[in-house]
């Protein structure tokens with residue numbers, strides 16, 4: 001089992017071609033990531049001790065309606081100061097995109113720092 005967040009697909013997410021615009025997928029990932037941070041890592045959105053350093057997405061099928069996208073998240077093993085998160089986005093049972101982000105832990109002065117043990121333990125225990 002993995003962490004899954006359901007994200008609403010809104011009418012305004014679509015472009016003039018009638019499918020969800022590519023940039024919106026990054027927002028779907030972000031909405032799911034925020035919930036993952038809150039519910040799995042115990043880190044609220046207001047916590048300034050993390051930044052996203054890298055984002056990549058592969059688009060596999062268009063989303064041509066409204067409803068719900070399921071975003072499945074799995075955090076990878078932390079390195080020193082960073083850890084990856086992998087995403088699988090599904091719409092009506094079909095994989096529509098996959099992606100990856102890299103998060104970097106930051107100290108109180110805004111410098112990269114070692115990923116805290118609390119996050120390492122939560123990642124090791126993630127659903």
Ligand SMILES: CC(C)(COP(=O)(O)OP(=O)(O)OC[C@H]1O[C@@H](n2cnc3c(N)ncnc32)[C@H](O)[C@@H]1OP(=O)(O)O)[C@@H](O)C(=O)NCCC(=O)NCCSC(=O)c1cc(O)c2ccccc2c1O
Pocket residue numbers: 030033034037044045047050051052053054078079080081082083102104112
């Ligand atoms: C990201 C930086 C701070 C990196 O600075 P620097 O390169 O000097 O750091 P290090 O050399 O010490 O490396 C530390 C660590 O990071 C890995 N890394 C660095 N760059 C990359 C990269 N491009 N891709 C992959 N990995 C990278 C490096 O390998 C090291 O890992 P180790 O594990 O080996 O130790 C600096 O580049 C920077 O400040 N960049 C700008 C960041 C930024 O502005 N991002 C966008 C805003 S943040 C954001 O959007 C955001 C989104 C959310 O959804 C959030 C949700 C919840 C909370 C916060 C959120 C949030 O802030």
